[in-house]
Amino acid sequence: MAKVLVPLADGFEEIEAMAILDVLNRAGNDVVAAGLNGLEVEGANTKLKVKVPTLLKDVNIDEFDLMVLPGGLPGAEYLAKSELVKEYIRRLAQKGKLVGAICAAPWALKEAGVLDGKAHTNYPGFEEKTGKEGYIPDKKVVIDSNVVTSRGPGTAICFALELVRLLNGEEMYKQLKEGLLADYC
Amino acid sequence: MAKVLVPLADGFEEIEAMAILDVLNRAGNDVVAAGLNGLEVEGANTKLKVKVPTLLKDVNIDEFDLMVLPGGLPGAEYLAKSELVKEYIRRLAQKGKLVGAICAAPWALKEAGVLDGKAHTNYPGFEEKTGKEGYIPDKKVVIDSNVVTSRGPGTAICFALELVRLLNGEEMYKQLKEGLLADYC
Numbered sequence: 001m002a003k004v005l006v007p008l009a010d011g012f013e014e015i016e017a018m019a020i021l022d023v024l025n026r027a028g029n030d031v032v033a034a035g036l037n038g039l040e041v042e043g044a045n046t047k048l049k050v051k052v053p054t055l056l057k058d059v060n061i062d063e064f065d066l067m068v069l070p071g072g073l074p075g076a077e078y079l080a081k082s083e084l085v086k087e088y089i090r091r092l093a094q095k096g097k098l099v100g101a102i103c104a105a106p107w108a109l110k111e112a113g114v115l116d117g118k119a120h121t122n123y124p125g126f127e128e129k130t131g132k133e134g135y136i137p138d139k140k141v142v143i144d145s146n147v148v149t150s151r152g153p154g155t156a157i158c159f160a161l162e163l164v165r166l167l168n169g170e171e172m173y174k175q176l177k178e179g180l181l182a183d184y185c
Numbered sequence: 186m187a188k189v190l191v192p193l194a195d196g197f198e199e200i201e202a203m204a205i206l207d208v209l210n211r212a213g214n215d216v217v218a219a220g221l222n223g224l225e226v227e228g229a230n231t232k233l234k235v236k237v238p239t240l241l242k243d244v245n246i247d248e249f250d251l252m253v254l255p256g257g258l259p260g261a262e263y264l265a266k267s268e269l270v271k272e273y274i275r276r277l278a279q280k281g282k283l284v285g286a287i288c289a290a291p292w293a294l295k296e297a298g299v300l301d302g303k304a305h306t307n308y309p310g311f312e313e314k315t316g317k318e319g320y321i322p323d324k325k326v327v328i329d330s331n332v333v334t335s336r337g338p339g340t341a342i343c344f345a346l347e348l349v350r351l352l353n354g355e356e357m358y359k360q361l362k363e364g365l366l367a368d369y370c
Contacts, residue, residue: 013207014203014206014207015200015203015204015207015208015342015365017203018199018200018202018203018228018231019200019338021199021230021231021233022198022199022200022228022230022231022338023200025230025231025232026230031231033231033233040236043203043207045206045207045210045211046203046206046207046210046216046218047210048206048218048235048236048237049235049236050233050234050235050236051225051233051234051235051236052233123366124366151366152364152365152366153204153207153342153365153366153367154342154365154366154367154368154369154370155366157200157338157339179337180200180337180338180339181308181309181336181337181338181339181340182338182339183339184339184369185339
């Protein structure tokens with residue numbers, strides 16, 4: 001079992017956030033959703049609020065094996081501009097732990113300085129923010145050492161499954177992929 | 186713009202619920218998430234609570250063009266056993282309005298009596314509840330007149346997109362499918 005941190009800011013993409021939280025929970029991990037600015041966080045499209053158990057500033061980042069960022073706007077921009085988020089990303093990356101981001105959120109990885117020289121993907125057009133060098137437009141999920149990136153709502157389950165494969169192994173990956181009916185991943 | 190009702194019960198499948206809510210909102214519909222038993226509803230896998238603006242009993246069902254049920258357990262069982270949910274399903278179906286359900290939730294359509302003689306799909310195995318007659322195991326989404334069904338988390342975006350196609354037309358369907366990066370639908 002791994003420990004996973006999922007920061008949520010107002011304007012998060014709901015499908016992406018829930019795919020990450022849901023699939024990583026299904027794999028048996030200890031998954032912590034943490035609010036950037038409050039304990040109720042509003043989705044970008046539904047405007048529904050999700051209650052989270054903790055604030056991002058109150059977690060002990062050194063306990064985590066993975067931090068993974070959902071996209072959506074303005075959520076991903078809030079993450080990319082947060083000094084705390086960038087500090088957490090750098091701390092995990094320096095220790096060789098996993099960092100992941102999808103859609104617009106690889107922008108935060110770039111801002112934290114962990115994308116330089118790394119193959120990555122993002123929502124089409126956000127390579128303006130993440131850097132065109134190393135940008136891969138035609139893969140659902142890109143893994144370059146400890147950095148995992150993906151493209152958008154339609155690739156979110158595949159992204160979460162690849163994180164499961166890295167954290168929980170091939171057997172769990174296969175079992176969940178079948179259970180989720182995500183044969184296109 | 187159509188008016189869409191999404192009942193949520195504790196133990197709803199998060200990816201399915203959010204795909205439905207998110208995609209139907211993106212298409213510009215008036216989408217109402219309504220709690221079966223409370224204004225905070227807990228997800229099946231994440232145990233996170235989502236705040237909803239109304240109780241199911243307090244909506245005027247005659248205002249809606251579509252009611253669509255997410256799966257997940259025990260959420261789908263609560264829906265299938267709710268007299269109110271069955272009454273709403275029958276009322277919409279009798280008026281020729283759309284009813285939809287995914288994963289375990291087509292069970293509620295069966296209980297309401299609107300699946301008889303209808304082609305449908307569901308999460309593998311739940312044809313024990315929905316009826317083997319008319320069950321189609323190899324399509325992501327099955328549409329039979331005003332009844333739309335789908336299979337699980339991995340088909341949820343495709344399901345929501347088909348509902349958009351029925352409610353909002355082919356152009357909106359294509360635009361959202363492209364924007365969601367859901368080329369497998």
